[in-house]
Amino acid sequence: MEISLRELQDSDLPVFWKQLTDPQLQQMAAVTRKYHYDRNHFDQHWAKVRSDPAVIVRTVLADGVVAGHAAVFGPPSEREVTYAVGRAHWGQGVATAALTELIKLERTRPLHADAAADNAGSLRVLEKCGFIVAGRSRCFARARDKEIDLVRLTLS
Structure with missing residues (x-):
């Protein structure tokens, strides 16, 4: 599978909306x-x-499809x-490949990321890209309607 990043286009937004409103993704x-x-x-x-000129945002493509x-x-x-x-692209290395390319675009270090402590997939993606656990905290997770453990990771 070929993974690439490109500038965001207006036609990407309906796909993002569908993805971000997916209850499984939210959970x-x-x-x-x-x-x-x-x-x-x-x-x-x-x-x-x-x-915002300070934001670098890219659409992730998997074999030319918005992922x-x-x-x-x-x-x-x-x-x-x-x-x-x-969800159609989970478990296929898409997030890891996309994040690898994204961090090449941003030379500032350190870079930070947060993930739910039980989100093994996201933690694995971040660690494969060189992020290391820098701390833990608790926060309210709207999608779960409760407090959760959050992991803070850093790429130096």
Whole structure:
């Protein structure tokens, strides 16, 4: 499977909406925002992301099909990565390949990431890309409607 990143296009947004509103993706990610549930908030979120020159956001393609998105955001000393891959592409190395390419675009270090402590897939992706566990905390996970353990990882 060929995995690549490209600039986000308007036609990607309906795919992202479908992916981010998938209840299984929400459960796995655990920490969700208003834009995972409300199309108006989703549209506002993506308009803000796309207008912020400090954000690097890319569409993830798997054999030419939109598989998800990956981004780097935040101030220089607090840069974070985030990514989401649709369920149809889970377990195929798509997220790992996408994150590998994304971190080549962002030279700032350290980079940070957070994942639910029980999200083994995401933790594995981050560790394969060189992130190491830097700490743990608790936070409210809207998708699960409860407090969860969160792992903080860093790429130096």
